[in-house]
Amino acid sequence: VLTQSPGTLSLSPGERATLSCRASQSVRSTYLAWYQQKPGQAPRLLIYGGSIRATGIPDRFSGGGSGTDFTLTISRLEPEDFAVYYCQQQYAVSRPYTFGQGTKLEIK
Amino acid sequence: QVQLQESGPGLVKPSETLSLTCAVSGGSVSDINWWSWVRQSPRKGLEWIGEMSPSGTANYDPSFMGRVTISMDISKNQFSLKLISVTAADTAVYYCARHVAVPRTRGFDYWGPGTLVTASS
Numbered sequence: 185v186l187t188q189s190p191g192t193l194s195l196s197p198g199e200r201a202t203l204s205c206r207a208s209q210s211v212r213s214t215y216l217a218w219y220q221q222k223p224g225q226a227p228r229l230l231i232y233g234g235s236i237r238a239t240g241i242p243d244r245f246s247g248g249g250s251g252t253d254f255t256l257t258i259s260r261l262e263p264e265d266f267a268v269y270y271c272q273q274q275y276a277v278s279r280p281y282t283f284g285q286g287t288k289l290e291i292k
Numbered sequence: 293q294v295q296l297q298e299s300g301p302g303l304v305k306p307s308e309t310l311s312l313t314c315a316v317s318g319g320s321v322s323d324i325n326w327w328s329w330v331r332q333s334p335r336k337g338l339e340w341i342g343e344m345s346p347s348g349t350a351n352y353d354p355s356f357m358g359r360v361t362i363s364m365d366i367s368k369n370q371f372s373l374k375l376i377s378v379t380a381a382d383t384a385v386y387y388c389a390r391h392v393a394v395p396r397t398r399g400f401d402y403w404g405p406g407t408l409v410t411a412s413s
Binding site: 283 | 394
């Protein structure tokens with residue numbers, strides 16, 4: 185199980201956002217990914233392999249963590265960053281993938 | 293540029309079979325990437341259903357085991373999802389997605405736009 189916190193984060197453009205993803209058991213960090221989803225759209229891969237930015241993702245997005253605790257950091261929020269963010273993990277090869285319940289990042 | 297597009301009926305009667313296809317362009321389903329089906333509903337959020345390897349091996353989430361089949365048609369460059377005995381709980385937006393090809397990492401880098409399937413009589 186992946187638990188994301190907070191459920192909703194209210195911040196202003198220019199601020200720093202830190203989103204948390206906690207796993208119920210230890211996860212290989214390279215098996216962790218983060219997505220952004222806007223209304224009516226499919227999820228968009230931001231970070232894969234725990235800390236690798238996907239193609240075209242700005243460097244204000246960074247992923248980190250290990251064991252059971254992982255974070256997505258957005259260093260300086262832009263207006264287009266307000267969306268819902270999900271973490272995803274696979275505990276081991278051939279095991280199911282699971283997603284967190286999401287963190288909604290809203291404009292304060 | 294890789295593109296994925298889901299297609300299939302938007303309405304399925306309870307107890308019947310949900311069938312969806314994901315057409316892939318800009319890449320081959322038999323290349324090096326794995327492929328997945330994911331669904332999203334307000335009740336359950338994002339749920340992984342299963343995956344298919346480029347060689348045709350499928351793995352499924354245990355919660356769908358016995359009801360789901362994922363297959364591949366190399367000649368049409370597409371892969372498909374079949375979910376039998378649907379109930380209202382299977383109402384969701386269904387996405388197909390491509391796995392990142394970087395070894396020992398995880399992530400789905402390309403997604404279809406999604407298709408809403410409603411299970412209702």
